[in-house]
Amino acid sequence: MTARRRTGSDRDGDTDARARFLRARANRDGPLYSDATLEVLRAIRLSxxxxxxxxxxxxxxxxxxASVYIMLLATSEYITSLKFDQADGWVLTADGYDFEREQVQEQVARVGAAPALTAALERFEQxxxxxxxxxxxxQLTTLSRSPEHLWDPEPVIADLAxxxxVLPDLLAPVIALLPRFGRYPTQFSAALDRARRGETEWIAGIGRLSCHTxxxxxxxxxxxxxxxxRNEDSVTPQESV
Known part of the structure; x- marks a missing residue:
């Protein structure tokens, strides 16, 4: 089977699409610059x-x-697909990191969130x-013991509890300005509840929204x-997870 030869109309279509993309980028207009798209890009970066x-x-x-925004970001070459060993998904490109950082800083400045973020970070570090x-x-204990002699999870669950x-109160001023932070108290509590029910993989498991993640x-x-x-302005001497 031979590939169809590209015609002049195909190339004209590519040129028109690229021109629309560049106009949107210059004008900061269109779905690529929406908060919803940024949330998806941010989610990919964080995960x-x-x-x-x-x-x-x-x-x-x-x-x-979310899939629509992912495909938009992929078309814009801010993310790319990755298939390596057991990893299969989307990762940010170099341009994607720059774009995401720029958009986050613009968003923070637009809503005046820097003071609330700074105060929340200070309390978080405590x-x-x-x-x-x-x-x-x-993590150390579960790695060093056989499955039938695992450490009692109750002390660590009590510590995490x-x-x-603290999280809802700590993040409330930030959530009022940046609603994307609203997921953290809910997801931390959900993971902790599952750990309380005996599903200890929700304490520090990877590939899931565990307490650790x-x-x-x-x-x-x-x-x-x-x-x-992470290595800047750390209040505690311990390395962060």
């Missing part, structure tokens, strides 16, 4: 390798809706060491929304 399902879970969008310590202890009621993504979201990195 490392994103999928239609993981983007929907992190944005609260329907899977079909309890970060406690949560990280509990999760790290659980200390942070649970939610906490780490929240930390990164707070920092990067302020244009900071």
């Amino acid at each position: 490392g390798v994103g999928s239609f399902e993981s983007a929907a879970a992190r944005t609260g969008q329907e899977k079909a809706q 309890i970060n060491g406690w949560v990280v310590g509990a999760i790290s202890q659980w 200390v942070a649970e009621p 939610v906490w780490a993504e929240l930390h990164e979201d707070l920092l990067s929304s302020l244009g900071r990195h």
Whole structure:
């Protein structure tokens, strides 16, 4: 089977599509620059390798809706598909990282969220060491013991429960300005509830919105929304998850 030869009309169509894309980019207009698209791009960044399902879970969008934004971002070459070993999904391109960072900073400036983010990060850092310590202890213990002699999860669940009621109050001023932060208290509590029911993989499991995953993504979201990195301005000496 031979490939169809591209005609002049095909090339004209490509040129027109590219021109529309460049006009939208120059004018900051169209769905590519919507908060909903940014939420999907942010979700892919935070998850490392994103999928239609993981983007929907992190944005609260329907899977079909998230899929539309993913394809828009892929067409714009801000994300690309990745298939490597057990990884299969979408990752940000170099241009995607630059675009995402620019859009987040514009959003934060537009709604005046920097003071609320700074205050929330300061409070977060005060309890970060406690949560990280509990999760790290659980990870080390589960790795060092056989499945039939696992460490009792109740102490770590109790430690994580200390942070649970703090998150809604800590994030309330941020959520009022940046609603995408609203998922973190809910998802942390949901993971902790599953751990309480004996599903201990929800403490620090990967490939799911475990306590570990939610906490780490929240930390990164707070920092990067302020244009900071994890090794900057850390209040606690412990390494973050």
